[in-house]
Amino acid sequence: MGIPSYTLLPHEATCQSPHDGSIATALERSEEGHPAMKIVVCVKYVPDATADRTFNSDNTVDRTGVDGVLSELDEYAVEEALKIRDAGDDCEIVVLTVGPDVARSAILKSLQMGADAGVHVLDDAIHGSDAVGTSLVLAKAIERQQADLVVCGMASTDGSMSVVPAMVAERLGLPQVTFGSQVTVDGTTVRVRRDGDAATETIEGTLPLLLSVTDQANEPRYPSFKGIMAAKKKPVDVLSLSDLGVAAGDVGADAAWTKVQQSQQRPARSAGTIVTDEDGTGAAKLVEFLAGQKFV
Amino acid sequence: MSEILVLVDHTDGVIRKTTAELLTFARRLGEPAAVFVGAGIDSARDALRQYGAEKIYVLDDPELSDYLVVPKAEALAQLVEQAQPAAVLIPSHAEGKEIAGRVAIKASSGLITDAVDIEAGDNGPITTQSVFAGSYTVTATVTHGTPIITVKPNSVTPEAVDAAATEDHFNPVISESAKTAKIVDRSPREATGRPELTEAAIVVSGGRGTGGKFEPVEDFADSLGAAVGASRAAVDSGWYPHAFQIGQTGKTVSPQLYIATGISGAIQHRAGMQTSKTIVAVNKDDEAPIFELVDFGVVGDLHAVLPRAAAQVRARKG
Ligand SMILES: Cc1cc2nc3c(=O)[nH]c(=O)nc-3n(C[C@H](O)[C@H](O)[C@H](O)COP(=O)(O)OP(=O)(O)OC[C@H]3O[C@@H](n4cnc5c(N)ncnc54)[C@H](O)[C@@H]3O)c2cc1C
Numbered sequence: 001m002g003i004p005s006y007t008l009l010p011h012e013a014t015c016q017s018p019h020d021g022s023i024a025t026a027l028e029r030s031e032e033g034h035p036a037m038k039i040v041v042c043v044k045y046v047p048d049a050t051a052d053r054t055f056n057s058d059n060t061v062d063r064t065g066v067d068g069v070l071s072e073l074d075e076y077a078v079e080e081a082l083k084i085r086d087a088g089d090d091c092e093i094v095v096l097t098v099g100p101d102v103a104r105s106a107i108l109k110s111l112q113m114g115a116d117a118g119v120h121v122l123d124d125a126i127h128g129s130d131a132v133g134t135s136l137v138l139a140k141a142i143e144r145q146q147a148d149l150v151v152c153g154m155a156s157t158d159g160s161m162s163v164v165p166a167m168v169a170e171r172l173g174l175p176q177v178t179f180g181s182q183v184t185v186d187g188t189t190v191r192v193r194r195d196g197d198a199a200t201e202t203i204e205g206t207l208p209l210l211l212s213v214t215d216q217a218n219e220p221r222y223p224s225f226k227g228i229m230a231a232k233k234k235p236v237d238v239l240s241l242s243d244l245g246v247a248a249g250d251v252g253a254d255a256a257w258t259k260v261q262q263s264q265q266r267p268a269r270s271a272g273t274i275v276t277d278e279d280g281t282g283a284a285k286l287v288e289f290l291a292g293q294k295f296v
Numbered sequence: 297m298s299e300i301l302v303l304v305d306h307t308d309g310v311i312r313k314t315t316a317e318l319l320t321f322a323r324r325l326g327e328p329a330a331v332f333v334g335a336g337i338d339s340a341r342d343a344l345r346q347y348g349a350e351k352i353y354v355l356d357d358p359e360l361s362d363y364l365v366v367p368k369a370e371a372l373a374q375l376v377e378q379a380q381p382a383a384v385l386i387p388s389h390a391e392g393k394e395i396a397g398r399v400a401i402k403a404s405s406g407l408i409t410d411a412v413d414i415e416a417g418d419n420g421p422i423t424t425q426s427v428f429a430g431s432y433t434v435t436a437t438v439t440h441g442t443p444i445i446t447v448k449p450n451s452v453t454p455e456a457v458d459a460a461a462t463e464d465h466f467n468p469v470i471s472e473s474a475k476t477a478k479i480v481d482r483s484p485r486e487a488t489g490r491p492e493l494t495e496a497a498i499v500v501s502g503g504r505g506t507g508g509k510f511e512p513v514e515d516f517a518d519s520l521g522a523a524v525g526a527s528r529a530a531v532d533s534g535w536y537p538h539a540f541q542i543g544q545t546g547k548t549v550s551p552q553l554y555i556a557t558g559i560s561g562a563i564q565h566r567a568g569m570q571t572s573k574t575i576v577a578v579n580k581d582d583e584a585p586i587f588e589l590v591d592f593g594v595v596g597d598l599h600a601v602l603p604r605a606a607a608q609v610r611a612r613k614g
Contacts, residue, residue, distance in 0.1 A: 073545070131407060132400065154545065162390070163409055166365070166397030175366060175477040179390055181538070191480075195538050197389065197494075198307060202481035203364060209477065215545045216538060257406030257440035261422065264433045269589055272575075274582070277596025283604035286576070287612065289592045293574060295498065295520065295553050296612050 037091035037207075039081045040147040042138055042168070043074040043110055045103035058128065058253065070106040073153035075220035078110045080213045081151050082221070084185050085114075092116050094145055098126060098137050104236070111231035112223030118236035119145070125241055128253025135167030137251060140244040142172060149190070152212040154179055169210040177205045181216035298382035299329040299351065303372065303395070304344065305387045309336020313495045316347040316454035318385045318447055321414045323348050323457065325421050326382045330461075331375060333368055334361045337463075345461035347454055353379075353466045360470070364477040365391060369398035371468035376403050376442055378466075383421050383438075385414075388446040389494075396446045405441025412451045412550070412571065421445060426571050449494045450550045485539060493523045493540060498553045499572075501525035501542055503565075505558020505579065505598055508535045512602040513557055519609040525549065525569075527559045543568035557598040561586025578602065 081093045095110040097103050098121040107118035121141055126133070142150055150172075152165040169176040180192035180203075188207040193200065195216070223231070241248055249255060275285045290296045300322035305312045315330070322328035330349035332340060337354050344352055353375060360367050372395060376384060384399065386392045388410050400407035413424035420443050425434045438444070493499065500522045502513035510524070517524045526536035528543055542549055544564040554572035559565060561577070561584055569575070570589065577586040582595040594601055 131397070135397075135401070162393050163397035163400075163407060166394040167401050170369070170398040170401040173473065175364070175473070176394065177364065177477050178394060197492075197539065199482050199484040201479050201483075203477055204480045205364075205477035257400075257404075257438060258408055258436055259439050261435045261437060263427075266426075266431055266433055269575075269591075272587075272590040272592050274587060274590070274593040274595060276582070277594055277601055280600070280604070282578075282594040282596040282601045283608060286578070286592065286594050286601065286605050287608040289576070290520075290553075290609070291612060293553070295574075296609050 035090050035092040037084075037089055037148045038145060039084065039091055039093045039149045039151060040142050040145050041074070041077050041081050041093060041095045041110065041115065041151045042142075042165070043078065043095050043097050043106045043153075044071045045097060045099045045106040046071045070109040071153060073155055073215060074106070075109075075113070075153075076213050076215055076217055077151045077153045078113050078115060079218045079220040080180075080183055080211070081149075082114045083183075083218060084149075087185070089185065094119060094147075096138065096141055096145070097121070098134060098141070100127075107236055108231060109223070111234045111236075112227045113221055114227060115234075117234055120236055120238045121241075121244065122238050123241045123248070125248035125252050128256065129251045130256040130258050131164050131167055132257050133251035133255055135164050135171060137241070137244065137246055138164070138168045139171035140246050141239065142168065144244065148188075148207045149185075150174070150208075150210040152178075152210065154212055154214045165210055165212050172210070174208055174210045175205050176210040176212070177203050178210075178212040180211060180213045183211065183213060183217060298326045299379050300326040301353075301372075301375065301379065301381045301384045302328055302330050302349070303384070303386045303392065304330050304332045304340065305389075305392070306332070306334070306336065306340055308334075309339030311340050311343045312387075312492070313454065314387045314447070314449045316343070317449065317452050318387065319344070319347040319349055320452050320455045321447060322383075322385055323455070324414065325416050327351070328459070329353060329379065329381065331355065331372065333371065341461060341463075345459055346456050348457040348459045349461050350459045351462050351464060353464050355466050355468060357467065357470070359475065360468075362479060363475050364479065365394045365398065366474035366477070367468075367470045369395045369402065370470055370474055371466075373399050373402035374468045375466055376405075381442060383443040383445060386444065386446045388448045393446050396444050400441075400444045403441055403444070405444050406438035407444045407446075408436055408438060409446045410548075411445050411447045414445065414447065431570075448548065448550060450497075485537075488524070490517065491521070491523045493525055493542075494547055494549055496523035496549070496551055498522035498555070499525050499542070499549050499551045499569075500555045500557065501527065501559060501569075502530055502536070502557050502598075503527035503559030504529040504533070506530060506535065507558075507599075508533065509599070510536060512599055512606075516555075516557075516602040516606040516609075519606040519613075520553075522553075522555075523549075523551075527562075527565050556586050557602060559586055560584045561589060 093115040095115045155162040182193040302318045329351040411423040500517040525542040531541045544567040550571045555576045557578040
């Protein structure tokens with residue numbers, strides 16, 4: 001099977017590279033009286049991880065039946081952006097989400113934490129999109145913002161794909177520095193420490209770029225009362241696919257490049273044997289079990 | 297028969313077990329072709345042949361290793377274009393998934409991540425994934441382009457098949473913009489002498505219940521030849537390095553045997569171990585949620601149970 005060439009598919013709709021000048025540089029913006037740096041934080045509304053999560057009959061994730069929250073891991077992304085601003089960088093923080101009506105609560109929470117403005121891409125046609133479709137919508141929305149820095153969480157707490165940031169960066173022609181457990185921004189240089197499997201690495205990149213942070217990077221703040229009040233007045237732009245110039249046929253379940261064939265609840269594990277170590281025999285029984293299973 | 301590209305995971309030519317696993321899956325789908333990026337092919341050749349690589353694409357441009365993700369993605373996409381494989385298999389670690397995400401966009405191809413099984417189907421590979429902290433199993437196919445699939449470690453037992461391992465040097469064209477995120481410093485972690493956490497057949501992990509004393513956990517692990525893991529509570533307390541954290545924001549493990557000691561079994565921890573074949577727990581609280589998962593559980597103090605168990609394992613092993 002080769003790579004068929006199609007027209008009007010998300011790949012062809014790839015956003016322009018910021019390196020070709022389509023995105024204003026920080027300097028140009030500050031000369032126009034705008035903040036020197038624009039940070040876009042991608043956040044996701046997800047079903048609460050502690051609730052029972054299910055699939056709809058069309059094999060998409062049921063995002064309505066359970067209470068939703070701002071993906072916990074995205075709070076670290078919002079916090080990292082706030083830290084950069086707190087460190088004195090003149091910047092504007094826009095939080096971006098793609099999702100149904102209720103997803104607005106993810107934006108609201110971010111605004112309460114201190115972000116400046118929100119963008120909510122809301123369109124029924126997006127339902128059922130896979131990472132390819134989602135990344136197209138995000139990339140188009142980020143392109144409009146002319147971001148210098150895009151910040152993401154390390155994974156979503158539901159789909160756990162971890163690939164959307166890489167796809168967004170690819171579409172925008174941006175380098176990516178991901179899984180940062182410690183981040184410093186110095187002018188246009190971003191330095192990140194990451195704890196890999198075999199080594200601790202320091203990565204250096206130059207803006208514009210896409211950054212993702214782990215739950216080790218910071219401690220997300222709780223919204224203050226002042227923050228909660230202020231959030232009510234902050235602007236949230238609600239955009240449709242046509243506002244972004246994305247064709248409805250390029251997203252949603254029908255445009256997905258993957259298809260779920262079956263989703264099946266795993267049978268509950270059959271109840272195991274539990275012994276109590278009251279008389280000090282717990283260890284012997286444990287080793288007996290391990291030997292019976294041929295682990296010893 | 298079409299080629300199935302397998303991105304080789306190695307350190308200076310020493311291939312990791314996941315590579316043998318991916319080659320084993322590749323053989324179910326077509327003709328396995330290993331893609332070896334970086335230095336050290338001389339050390340890797342025999343292992344790749346032994347696990348069934350009919351072909352080895354060698355990409356030894358040093359620039360591919362100094363920069364993050366993007367050059368490798370460019371190279372792999374160019375190879376996909378040239379070799380026209382029927383699928384591309386990539387290890388499911390952080391870098392693997394990022395490479396996969398970029399290649400999928402470059403090659404206009406569907407991507408499936410974290411597969412735990414792959415079978416050949418009439419319309420291309422059928423993958424199995426485990427989602428929602430292991431509570432659902434999902435089968436999926438790629439419907440567009442070349443299936444790009446990332447595969448979790450320990451998903452299949454590697455099968456040894458002697459293959460041709462014909463070598464083919466491939467020189468990709470790396471763009472300047474691919475070189476903007478550079479690895480400027482690298483300090484390798486001290487070797488523990490234990491098996492690699494995500495590849496180990498047995499994992500023994502410790503949580504808050506260790507009270508900071510990991511020696512009994514490590515010693516029991518050593519008696520079994522196991523890797524050692526930790527809960528986030530133990531990592532956050534500074535008792536064990538983050539690289540050994542198991543769970544949603546740490547490593548996902550799927551060993552033959554997982555032994556949780558002094559760990560309550562929070563959903564975020566389960567997300568990283570729930571697909572283990574056999575699960576054992578030692579916890580002093582008989583109501584700890586971890587006991588809902590276990591095949592065998594001991595209600596007791598780990599500081600008493602583990603040293604005795606380690607001694608008895610050693611006695612049995614002679
Ligand atoms: C966004 C997010 C991501 C997270 N990611 C992860 C993750 O990747 N991995 C992870 O593990 N957690 C993660 N967590 C944290 C998770 O929610 C739990 O807090 C954590 O797993 C608890 O660790 P624990 O079981 O060691 O500690 P506890 O929940 O405090 O449990 C300790 C257990 O030890 C038992 N115990 C105490 N003393 C003894 C003794 N002497 N002998 C035997 N048993 C004893 C107790 O009965 C108790 O059950 C995450 C949380 C969030 C919010």
